[in-house]
Amino acid sequence: MTSDGTSRPLTNWHTSHAERLTGGQRAADRLRNGMGSWAFIAAFVVLMLAWAVVNLTAVAWDPYPYILLNLFLSMLAGLQGAILLIAAKRQDAIAAALAQHDYETNLAAKKGIEELMAINRLQLELLRELRHPADDAR
Structure with a gap:
Protein backbone atom coordinates (compact mmCIF):
# COMPACT_ATOMS: atom_id res chain seq x y z
CA MET A 1 0.00 0.00 0.00
CA THR A 2 1.15 3.51 -0.74
CA SER A 3 0.68 6.49 1.55
CA ASP A 4 -2.55 7.40 -0.24
CA GLY A 5 -4.04 3.98 0.57
CA THR A 6 -3.81 2.50 -2.93
CA SER A 7 -1.84 -0.62 -3.70
CA ARG A 8 0.69 -0.91 -6.49
CA PRO A 9 -0.30 -3.35 -9.24
CA LEU A 10 1.76 -6.51 -9.42
CA THR A 11 3.03 -7.17 -12.92
CA ASN A 12 4.97 -10.06 -14.38
CA TRP A 13 7.54 -8.56 -16.71
CA GLY A 34 15.31 -25.71 -31.75
CA MET A 35 18.86 -25.52 -33.11
CA GLY A 36 20.29 -25.48 -29.63
CA SER A 37 18.67 -28.75 -28.63
CA TRP A 38 19.83 -32.35 -28.47
CA ALA A 39 16.92 -33.34 -30.72
CA PHE A 40 18.29 -31.10 -33.48
CA ILE A 41 21.79 -32.52 -33.06
CA ALA A 42 20.49 -36.09 -33.16
CA ALA A 43 18.34 -35.42 -36.24
CA PHE A 44 21.27 -33.69 -37.92
CA VAL A 45 23.63 -36.63 -37.29
CA VAL A 46 21.00 -39.11 -38.53
CA LEU A 47 20.47 -37.05 -41.69
CA MET A 48 24.22 -36.87 -42.37
CA LEU A 49 24.61 -40.63 -41.87
CA ALA A 50 21.61 -41.34 -44.12
CA TRP A 51 23.04 -39.03 -46.80
CA ALA A 52 26.37 -40.85 -46.68
CA VAL A 53 24.84 -44.36 -46.66
CA VAL A 54 22.45 -43.65 -49.54
CA ASN A 55 25.22 -42.08 -51.61
CA LEU A 56 27.59 -44.98 -51.01
CA THR A 57 25.12 -47.81 -51.64
CA ALA A 58 22.15 -46.78 -53.74
CA VAL A 59 21.71 -43.88 -56.12
CA ALA A 60 24.87 -41.82 -55.95
CA TRP A 61 23.44 -38.40 -56.78
CA ASP A 62 26.24 -36.78 -54.69
CA PRO A 63 29.25 -39.09 -54.81
CA TYR A 64 32.12 -38.85 -52.38
CA PRO A 65 33.46 -36.16 -51.36
CA TYR A 66 29.81 -34.99 -51.17
CA ILE A 67 30.10 -31.57 -52.83
CA LEU A 68 26.33 -30.95 -52.70
CA LEU A 69 26.21 -31.91 -49.03
CA ASN A 70 29.07 -29.49 -48.31
CA LEU A 71 27.14 -26.75 -50.08
CA PHE A 72 24.03 -27.43 -47.97
CA LEU A 73 26.09 -27.52 -44.77
CA SER A 74 27.75 -24.22 -45.63
CA ASP A 92 20.70 -8.08 -25.09
CA ALA A 93 17.38 -6.26 -25.49
CA ILE A 94 15.78 -8.51 -22.87
CA ALA A 95 18.68 -7.94 -20.46
CA ALA A 96 18.41 -4.17 -20.94
CA ALA A 97 14.64 -4.24 -20.37
CA ASN A 106 14.15 -0.61 -6.76
CA LEU A 107 12.98 3.01 -6.98
CA ALA A 108 9.45 1.99 -5.97
CA ALA A 109 10.83 -0.11 -3.09
CA LYS A 110 13.03 2.78 -1.96
CA LYS A 111 10.05 5.13 -1.93
CA GLY A 112 8.03 2.60 0.06
CA ILE A 113 10.85 2.10 2.56
CA GLU A 114 11.29 5.86 2.96
CA GLU A 115 7.54 6.19 3.65
CA LEU A 116 7.73 3.41 6.24
CA MET A 117 10.79 5.00 7.87
CA ALA A 118 8.98 8.33 8.10
CA ILE A 119 6.00 6.61 9.71
CA ASN A 120 8.35 4.78 12.07
CA ARG A 121 10.07 8.04 13.10
CA HIS A 132 7.50 11.37 29.19
CA PRO A 133 4.72 13.96 28.93
CA ALA A 134 6.09 15.92 31.92
CA ASP A 135 9.50 16.38 30.27
CA ASP A 136 7.88 18.16 27.37
CA ALA A 137 5.89 20.45 29.64
CA ARG A 138 9.01 21.76 31.48
Missing part, protein backbone atom coordinates in the same frame (compact mmCIF):
# COMPACT_ATOMS: atom_id res chain seq x y z
CA HIS A 14 8.10 -11.79 -18.63
CA THR A 15 4.42 -12.22 -19.43
CA SER A 16 3.92 -8.64 -20.59
CA HIS A 17 7.14 -8.79 -22.64
CA ALA A 18 6.15 -12.07 -24.33
CA GLU A 19 2.81 -10.55 -25.34
CA ARG A 20 4.59 -7.69 -27.18
CA LEU A 21 6.88 -9.91 -29.28
CA THR A 22 6.58 -9.66 -33.04
CA GLY A 23 6.22 -12.72 -35.25
CA GLY A 24 9.85 -12.45 -36.36
CA GLN A 25 11.07 -12.30 -32.76
CA ARG A 26 9.02 -15.36 -31.84
CA ALA A 27 10.36 -17.23 -34.89
CA ALA A 28 13.95 -16.32 -33.97
CA ASP A 29 13.40 -17.62 -30.44
CA ARG A 30 11.88 -20.88 -31.70
CA LEU A 31 14.70 -21.43 -34.19
CA ARG A 32 17.35 -20.67 -31.58
CA ASN A 33 15.73 -23.01 -29.09
CA MET A 75 24.37 -22.61 -46.24
CA LEU A 76 23.07 -24.05 -42.96
CA ALA A 77 26.09 -22.68 -41.09
CA GLY A 78 25.50 -19.24 -42.61
CA LEU A 79 21.86 -19.28 -41.58
CA GLN A 80 22.68 -20.53 -38.10
CA GLY A 81 25.18 -17.72 -37.64
CA ALA A 82 22.57 -15.14 -38.59
CA ILE A 83 19.93 -16.74 -36.36
CA LEU A 84 22.34 -16.84 -33.42
CA LEU A 85 23.16 -13.16 -33.94
CA ILE A 86 19.46 -12.32 -33.99
CA ALA A 87 18.96 -14.33 -30.80
CA ALA A 88 21.95 -12.64 -29.13
CA LYS A 89 20.58 -9.24 -30.08
CA ARG A 90 17.22 -10.20 -28.59
CA GLN A 91 18.90 -11.43 -25.39
CA LEU A 98 15.06 -6.40 -17.26
CA ALA A 99 17.70 -4.02 -15.90
CA GLN A 100 15.33 -1.08 -16.44
CA HIS A 101 12.50 -3.02 -14.78
CA ASP A 102 14.76 -3.85 -11.82
CA TYR A 103 15.75 -0.19 -11.54
CA GLU A 104 12.11 0.92 -11.52
CA THR A 105 11.27 -1.77 -8.95
CA LEU A 122 6.69 9.63 13.77
CA GLN A 123 5.64 6.65 15.87
CA LEU A 124 8.86 6.83 17.90
CA GLU A 125 8.28 10.53 18.57
CA LEU A 126 4.72 9.83 19.69
CA LEU A 127 5.92 7.02 21.98
CA ARG A 128 8.51 9.31 23.56
CA GLU A 129 5.83 11.92 24.16
CA LEU A 130 3.53 9.32 25.73
CA ARG A 131 6.28 8.02 28.05
Whole structure:
Protein backbone atom coordinates (compact mmCIF):
# COMPACT_ATOMS: atom_id res chain seq x y z
CA MET A 1 0.00 0.00 0.00
CA THR A 2 1.15 3.51 -0.74
CA SER A 3 0.68 6.49 1.55
CA ASP A 4 -2.55 7.40 -0.24
CA GLY A 5 -4.04 3.98 0.57
CA THR A 6 -3.81 2.50 -2.93
CA SER A 7 -1.84 -0.62 -3.70
CA ARG A 8 0.69 -0.91 -6.49
CA PRO A 9 -0.30 -3.35 -9.24
CA LEU A 10 1.76 -6.51 -9.42
CA THR A 11 3.03 -7.17 -12.92
CA ASN A 12 4.97 -10.06 -14.38
CA TRP A 13 7.54 -8.56 -16.71
CA HIS A 14 8.10 -11.79 -18.63
CA THR A 15 4.42 -12.22 -19.43
CA SER A 16 3.92 -8.64 -20.59
CA HIS A 17 7.14 -8.79 -22.64
CA ALA A 18 6.15 -12.07 -24.33
CA GLU A 19 2.81 -10.55 -25.34
CA ARG A 20 4.59 -7.69 -27.18
CA LEU A 21 6.88 -9.91 -29.28
CA THR A 22 6.58 -9.66 -33.04
CA GLY A 23 6.22 -12.72 -35.25
CA GLY A 24 9.85 -12.45 -36.36
CA GLN A 25 11.07 -12.30 -32.76
CA ARG A 26 9.02 -15.36 -31.84
CA ALA A 27 10.36 -17.23 -34.89
CA ALA A 28 13.95 -16.32 -33.97
CA ASP A 29 13.40 -17.62 -30.44
CA ARG A 30 11.88 -20.88 -31.70
CA LEU A 31 14.70 -21.43 -34.19
CA ARG A 32 17.35 -20.67 -31.58
CA ASN A 33 15.73 -23.01 -29.09
CA GLY A 34 15.31 -25.71 -31.75
CA MET A 35 18.86 -25.52 -33.11
CA GLY A 36 20.29 -25.48 -29.63
CA SER A 37 18.67 -28.75 -28.63
CA TRP A 38 19.83 -32.35 -28.47
CA ALA A 39 16.92 -33.34 -30.72
CA PHE A 40 18.29 -31.10 -33.48
CA ILE A 41 21.79 -32.52 -33.06
CA ALA A 42 20.49 -36.09 -33.16
CA ALA A 43 18.34 -35.42 -36.24
CA PHE A 44 21.27 -33.69 -37.92
CA VAL A 45 23.63 -36.63 -37.29
CA VAL A 46 21.00 -39.11 -38.53
CA LEU A 47 20.47 -37.05 -41.69
CA MET A 48 24.22 -36.87 -42.37
CA LEU A 49 24.61 -40.63 -41.87
CA ALA A 50 21.61 -41.34 -44.12
CA TRP A 51 23.04 -39.03 -46.80
CA ALA A 52 26.37 -40.85 -46.68
CA VAL A 53 24.84 -44.36 -46.66
CA VAL A 54 22.45 -43.65 -49.54
CA ASN A 55 25.22 -42.08 -51.61
CA LEU A 56 27.59 -44.98 -51.01
CA THR A 57 25.12 -47.81 -51.64
CA ALA A 58 22.15 -46.78 -53.74
CA VAL A 59 21.71 -43.88 -56.12
CA ALA A 60 24.87 -41.82 -55.95
CA TRP A 61 23.44 -38.40 -56.78
CA ASP A 62 26.24 -36.78 -54.69
CA PRO A 63 29.25 -39.09 -54.81
CA TYR A 64 32.12 -38.85 -52.38
CA PRO A 65 33.46 -36.16 -51.36
CA TYR A 66 29.81 -34.99 -51.17
CA ILE A 67 30.10 -31.57 -52.83
CA LEU A 68 26.33 -30.95 -52.70
CA LEU A 69 26.21 -31.91 -49.03
CA ASN A 70 29.07 -29.49 -48.31
CA LEU A 71 27.14 -26.75 -50.08
CA PHE A 72 24.03 -27.43 -47.97
CA LEU A 73 26.09 -27.52 -44.77
CA SER A 74 27.75 -24.22 -45.63
CA MET A 75 24.37 -22.61 -46.24
CA LEU A 76 23.07 -24.05 -42.96
CA ALA A 77 26.09 -22.68 -41.09
CA GLY A 78 25.50 -19.24 -42.61
CA LEU A 79 21.86 -19.28 -41.58
CA GLN A 80 22.68 -20.53 -38.10
CA GLY A 81 25.18 -17.72 -37.64
CA ALA A 82 22.57 -15.14 -38.59
CA ILE A 83 19.93 -16.74 -36.36
CA LEU A 84 22.34 -16.84 -33.42
CA LEU A 85 23.16 -13.16 -33.94
CA ILE A 86 19.46 -12.32 -33.99
CA ALA A 87 18.96 -14.33 -30.80
CA ALA A 88 21.95 -12.64 -29.13
CA LYS A 89 20.58 -9.24 -30.08
CA ARG A 90 17.22 -10.20 -28.59
CA GLN A 91 18.90 -11.43 -25.39
CA ASP A 92 20.70 -8.08 -25.09
CA ALA A 93 17.38 -6.26 -25.49
CA ILE A 94 15.78 -8.51 -22.87
CA ALA A 95 18.68 -7.94 -20.46
CA ALA A 96 18.41 -4.17 -20.94
CA ALA A 97 14.64 -4.24 -20.37
CA LEU A 98 15.06 -6.40 -17.26
CA ALA A 99 17.70 -4.02 -15.90
CA GLN A 100 15.33 -1.08 -16.44
CA HIS A 101 12.50 -3.02 -14.78
CA ASP A 102 14.76 -3.85 -11.82
CA TYR A 103 15.75 -0.19 -11.54
CA GLU A 104 12.11 0.92 -11.52
CA THR A 105 11.27 -1.77 -8.95
CA ASN A 106 14.15 -0.61 -6.76
CA LEU A 107 12.98 3.01 -6.98
CA ALA A 108 9.45 1.99 -5.97
CA ALA A 109 10.83 -0.11 -3.09
CA LYS A 110 13.03 2.78 -1.96
CA LYS A 111 10.05 5.13 -1.93
CA GLY A 112 8.03 2.60 0.06
CA ILE A 113 10.85 2.10 2.56
CA GLU A 114 11.29 5.86 2.96
CA GLU A 115 7.54 6.19 3.65
CA LEU A 116 7.73 3.41 6.24
CA MET A 117 10.79 5.00 7.87
CA ALA A 118 8.98 8.33 8.10
CA ILE A 119 6.00 6.61 9.71
CA ASN A 120 8.35 4.78 12.07
CA ARG A 121 10.07 8.04 13.10
CA LEU A 122 6.69 9.63 13.77
CA GLN A 123 5.64 6.65 15.87
CA LEU A 124 8.86 6.83 17.90
CA GLU A 125 8.28 10.53 18.57
CA LEU A 126 4.72 9.83 19.69
CA LEU A 127 5.92 7.02 21.98
CA ARG A 128 8.51 9.31 23.56
CA GLU A 129 5.83 11.92 24.16
CA LEU A 130 3.53 9.32 25.73
CA ARG A 131 6.28 8.02 28.05
CA HIS A 132 7.50 11.37 29.19
CA PRO A 133 4.72 13.96 28.93
CA ALA A 134 6.09 15.92 31.92
CA ASP A 135 9.50 16.38 30.27
CA ASP A 136 7.88 18.16 27.37
CA ALA A 137 5.89 20.45 29.64
CA ARG A 138 9.01 21.76 31.48
